[in-house]
Amino acid sequence: MATNSAVKAAKSFLNTTGFSPEPTLLEQYVKCLSEDGLVEEAVDVYNALKETGISPSVVTSNAVLLGCLKARKLHLFWELHKGMMESEVDLERIRCLIQALCDGGEVSEGYELLKQGLKQGLDPGHDVYAKLISGFCKIGNYACMSEILHTMIAWNHFPNLYTYNEVIKGLCKNKKHVEAFCIFKSLKEKGYAPDRVVYTTMIHGLCEKGWLGSARKLWFEMIKKGMQPNELTYNVMIHGHLKRGEFVLAGEFYSEMLRKGYKETTVSCNTVISGFCSHGKSDEAFEFFKKMSETGVAPDAITYNALIQGFCKENKVEKGMKVYKELKALGLKPSVVTYAALVRNLKMSDSVETSLNF
Template structure:
């Protein structure tokens, strides 16, 4: 089949005398003349059409438009103007480069580079810079940096920043702010402070705006330095700069974590006074913080107050309140919120469902929890690890570990990932029922799968082993846990001491207690009492008085019956010694 005739070829054939050597003639055409511009435009349109519609055009383009100088920079510039697909443009450039060693002029390079950036084809833009060695103009480079930062490509943005500095250009505050925000998004506050140091060195810090300050406050909060973030806010407010709500929300979130609700209230009032009206995100942080601090009744009150003041809660806020109510066991109020939410046209998401499922599991209404799980699946939400973990935890909480293990196996059959929380929940459940073999098997399976265990993977099993008297196996697990860099909870130390006492290892138990105190860990009162009682019964009276001294220093009082027994024992030995030694202990405390 013959090729369809091109209008460009028609133009050439109609004027054979003028185009006996088209390659030479076209090079000499002036872009200023109407005819030559028309010719370049026509050819560019035809080439654009070919590259868009014809497969393997690279192999046939030279024969489709013979005797034409594709290497002419003026033609390439016109091609870029006509082509609306930047990836096809870069492909055509690569074809030109491979056939002619073509290098576009500076204007064409900038046009092509800007188009790649606008299309967010950053990898291609980087390759283009590397292959051509061309330096974009400063404005193009700044736009490139901003887009890289928005996409989280911070390291590449820093390289582009270096090129900008080599040009002697410091960049606009907008570019610096994009970089600061990009660093915060990937939680690289170390780079935030490096950028800020560079801003100071370049003098750009004099131009910082409320946006810049907001990012610095967020960086302080992410570093756990909420006080420094608050002090920065206070200083800039005095200077008339008011950051956006995001900075206030971050401070509120961190002060909620520290349970400093006085400061939270102050920040809310500051937002109102500075025309930064708290939004749903702000109050979600407040309600979530109150719920996590077990002030769920207060969170419920704040939520109802918001509705009365005209705020329109969204799904996230409803879910936060429902979760808090379920945690308190207020399933009736949670259901009320659930139906109110649906009545307002807000559909529960998988987190809302999981919160309600968790609530029903807590009150041992597993049938309703399973019904909600089925409804959740019917609504199109997939079966997730979180939902299964919630159901397994509910079953284990009420001693139904066999049913929980059935769900555990069902997860594997359905290809649902069983994470460390899944294993830990079952390990704890079996330990509560005294099924140590089952717990040990699950721990071994967890490790064999290459999952990273947590302290909870070990501690429940260690504590149960101490309780049943298998202290040696508990020690083995303790050592294995510590070798993995995991820190046991304080209660596990108490269990070890009581377990050692039960096996008659009183000296070792005393050493464990002293080590706890040296590490500034506070043993439980019953741990002291058990050790004092055992040491006394074993006639280790000096040791029992030493432990008693430690106990009084912490602020505990000895249970009356144990105290009477100890004094009776001591008086039989040496009443004068007892009177003097106990007098010293009591006087010192």
């Protein structure tokens, strides 16, 4: 792979001398530009080659397509691909096309292309399967996700922990916690050793479902295996207990998090404030909010919106309006839910609503 300085030197030489290299050298230049992230320049040279009647090799064509993908320039990718429709489709091209389809949200089309390739004996490899699995998890299509998982294993590509984590996260996100927990347990049975990321994902899913007993069991299992919870893992448990109104347990986890050396952050403070507000404890939330400035933690729009909604929920509109004015003074925006809560509580006229400058 060419270094950035080498590519710049080549560009400067060609631009200043007007030298016209042999097509093979130009193709090498296209590959270097693509690998170095200079996609527009690579496309220009590639198109110039074609205009002179030269057909770039499959390797060169794939290199420039891959460059477009890495630079997240899908429009350029598909423009180039239109001009390559008659060229040979090899394994690398299939990989590029499936990734482009997944990146563009057309994961089902990517799956069809995978099946076509496999019929021809073209196996695109582990990363492509993982990309498709992740894509189907995002749209909640677990039938196709499961099919790809089985196909992947049948072609001797064994999912890694990252892929399984994506599956578990996707299942939990779409309220399929039982299925997620089954996959998590099967991991250990298959000889995998779930890491802290996978444990945290599963603990989060169990907390969201309200299965705090199972979540705590995994918490202690993780620690027993030598994996210490990080700030995210603590935040997940704190949120889970607050969601259930178990403030004492949530406080114990919060205090332990600080004792372990993790500092308070905007995210952790928002978790506590939102938890208090959702259970009619907006005054306690406000006291916690005031301590944020003492510890140097900056509130954000989520902090203010949670407080305003909490006050409105308890009909403490004056306090809500005070926080609202502070929100606006900082240049932050109220959410649609926050604005609706204020309007509903104050029973404002249209003219007063307009004065909020929302």
